[in-house]
Amino acid sequence: MHPLLLLLHLAAAVMLLLWAVRMVRTGMERAYGAALRDGLRKAQGGVAGMALAGAVLAVLLQSSTAVGLLAAGFAATGLLGGAAGLAALIGADVGSALVVRILSMDLSALIPVLILVGCVLFLKFEGRQPRQIGRIVLGIGFVLLSLQMIGEATAPLRQSQVLPAVIGYLQGDALTAFALIALLTFGLHSSVAMILLLATLAGAGVLPLDAALPMVLGANLGAGFIAVWLTRDMAPAARSIPLGNLLVRALAALGGLVLLALVPVSPDWLGDGGAAQLVNAHLAFNGLLALAALPFVRPVYRLAERLLREKPVPEVLASQRPQSALDRSTLALPGLALASAKRELLLMGETVEQMFRPVMDLMAGADGARIGAVRDLDTEVNRRHRDIKLFIAEMTRGKLSEDEARRGLELTDVAINMEHIGDIIAKTLLPLADEKNRLRLSFSDEGWAEMLRLHARVLANLQMAMNVLISGDIQSAQQLMREKEAMRQLERDSHARHLKRLQTGNADSIATSNMHLEVVRAFKEINSLLVTVAHPILEEQGLMLKSRLAEPGQDQGEALRLA
Template identity: 60%
Template sequence: MLLLWAVRMVRTGVERAHGARLREALRGARGGTAQMALVGMILAAVLQSSTAVGILAAGFVSSGILTVPTGIAALLGADLGSALVVKILSFDLSGLIPLLLLVGATMFLKFEARTVRQSGRIVLGIAFILLSLQMVGQATEPLRDSSLLPGLLGYLRGDPLTSFLVAAVIAWVVHSSVATVLLFVSFASSGMLPLEVAVPMVLGANLGGGIIAVWLTRGMELEARRIPLGNLIFRGVAAVLLLTVTQIIELPIALLGTTEPVQLVNFHLAFNLALVLLALPFVRPMDRLVQLLLPDRAVETGGDELAPIVSMLDRTSVGIPTVALASTKRELLRMGETVAAMYHPVMELMDGGNLEKIASVRALDDQVNRKHTDIKLFIAEMNRGNLTEREAKLGAGLTDFSITLEHIGDIIAKSLLTLAETRARQNLRFSPEGWLEMCNLHSRVEANLQLALNVLISGDVESARQLVKEKEVMRKLARDSHDRHLQRLCNSHSASIDTSDIHLEIVRALKEINSLLVTVAYPILTESGHLLESRLAQAS
């Protein structure tokens, strides 16, 4: 468990510190399959996860930034990158553990800068990976003298298919092929896992690693799901074929190293390298195959895609204010989730989304408008009954937040998506610095949207205070982005000049959305006495 947690710790540290830059690197590499494979390999080596790269690529395919063949190429390269991580971590680096723990903990605990703290998380994660491998080796050492082990290994020697399938299941369950292969290498180092058993298990781990991305993207659009499916077919066919070959002829694995653990790691690396070289020329035929396996659904013309989901507003409860208000909150939460679904893909659409995808996201605004109207009329009907002062005030607050969400939906549909259309039609490109600033602002507002919905449901004062504080943080970030953009214009940065109006409009819209979200906290803080009536200083 320490090994699994440490691998995840490194990945989350890299994503939090450099996530926007990594996404920029992936979206910027559109030249060809070889280039995409190289970028995927580098990203997977940094993230220590080919699955993370696969999900990123799937998201970009959904928004039209990447094609399915280039996404498959990126995932093939990512598998090679994760194999390189296994190779690096298989060296005896135990002497570095104390130093890595000291440096990582100091960076994480003693510094306030986000990048430094997350870099400390990465260093700590690497230390924990090395420590966990050392602990696994020590803990399993007594098993070598177990009377049960020879019988189990004897069975697995005679049944490589079982070894293969068991390893695939293990890799899928732990959701990390890197951790799974490292575990097998650790067992091999302690003499528990002979090479003839370990080889089928490494092949099985490669199959299981391909299944992970297919499983995690199962709820995405069809185009996004085709990428991990194509990668899984490549990996599965290659693994099964090589497993079959090992039963017919003896592979010269002894040439891959002097010890069995080294041979096992190099075999894993060689398998992924060969797979990239052999599969890259066939990514386009694979695209056609996965289109046959996951065909496009027939387009409905009756407008059913905009049909409202069954409302949470219980008309029979209008005369019971407490129940009516509770059902209103649930419907508002659904309305907020629809707004979040509109907001989430904005930056992907801004970068390379096609007009059809932009139109499909804009269509969600009709659902937001319908929910807003239903909530407004439901609260108005409830107000005709006998309400306490607190119930009337709460109903008014829910109506106000419904208006706020409807306004946010309009900003997304009529401002941000219109800007995305303009960028797409004129084929403009943002400067790397400007794009990074906008992505950071977008991510911050998205987190605040979720916080606002939590505040709506919980009414928690501390969460409401945190949300209001985010307004000042967002104001400063927007101001800094504005100033840096103007500085780039002064320096005659061509990309900044071409996209200047769009950049400033996006920053202004994101700031306005954030300010609207904060309003959900005001009634809670006013009632609890945590909000001043005016920000103006008293005249002397």
């Protein structure tokens, strides 16, 4: 095989592996993200319990980095202690190594079954949950397929004249092999993918174990940098968790590198076959690191905090928000003015999202100061709403085409609805959170899970609405419109289940009944306001009806289509 063709096949297989790992993670987050986040937040049992929770989440998400980001986010809002978050991340690295161990088994016979089942679930079902489960199953099938492709692509390398020289050099220079794989792992943003790639090469006889072990250590160090990089813009309390994990991981990896130079490792200790030996070495490294590091998570976290301690930021600078995107010099040019108003609407939408995103975390437990800080964002939403209305009103005093006047009115309507959403959050949801925490009330486990799912869905629809506003995509607008009916059904189902809990005498449901119903009603109202972003796009295409009522003789299915 020509070298360029061989590299093309190998690169395609590696990219499929990366995409498949990401596919599994996104499917799990979309299907069970709220429950997973809630599980981490409620994990009990001290350091050991947090480590176990982190390991379980990493197995489900196929990513220790995703667990690190969750822990960092909770630490930033005060819902999770820093030492507990660090313990969860250390445990997540063990879970990630377990994922590698499972995927490295010879499961090639399952590839057709997984791809068939995944495609059927994803393509033939309309519900979000079955589709995301299909995404997960497909992702696992593609992981196994990519590993098979990597093995086939690297088979000709065994006869290569160049590869033995490269491997021989890396065998004699463990530090270079260590640093090279650390950089590649950081670049790929996936330690799972990197270790699986190395295991496949080892299993094909291309990579001997004495050259592979320093690479395994490098992959573990590179994995530690990923979460540090992804949390670089977060608060110090959040950044201290991945930094503490990196400190522990760097010390262990460098120590392991020195140990390999002093004490030869017998492959027999690690199992049979190059792939199994490499994967077992990776699992043993993370298991031993967890046992050694968990007793010291508190001092390590305090050290990371000291390293990230920043100088106090002047209050005026710390509270600055993005400036207005409205450009008054464009008022005489309606096309540019409308684009300017749309950019301002996006900033308004981002602020509304910042208000809505932490609602359930605040419901779970927060003091008045934190709730007040979120409520203060409503002032910015109101200001942007006022500025957009006045800006468009001034623009419409000039000469406008019919289309420009219509678009200006549509943007004004979006601004009004976004301001209404801000009011619902500030005047309904945040007072409910304050009341619940002040009275020390608790929702039932079932009711809390329902609200988490509804909140996650509305949050996803908020992001979809902003995308529809910018793109004007018809299919996305139709999908957003369907979410109105889906949310209406979810609200009805939630009410029915809530009434059943009241009938069975569930004490938590009885104590928080009105609160539960108000929260669900607020979520539905917010979702309905978001859906209005799609109305002008669908009306222009003739895809919306004037009324949900069927005219005499009209087909009812057609009358309700997208209404």
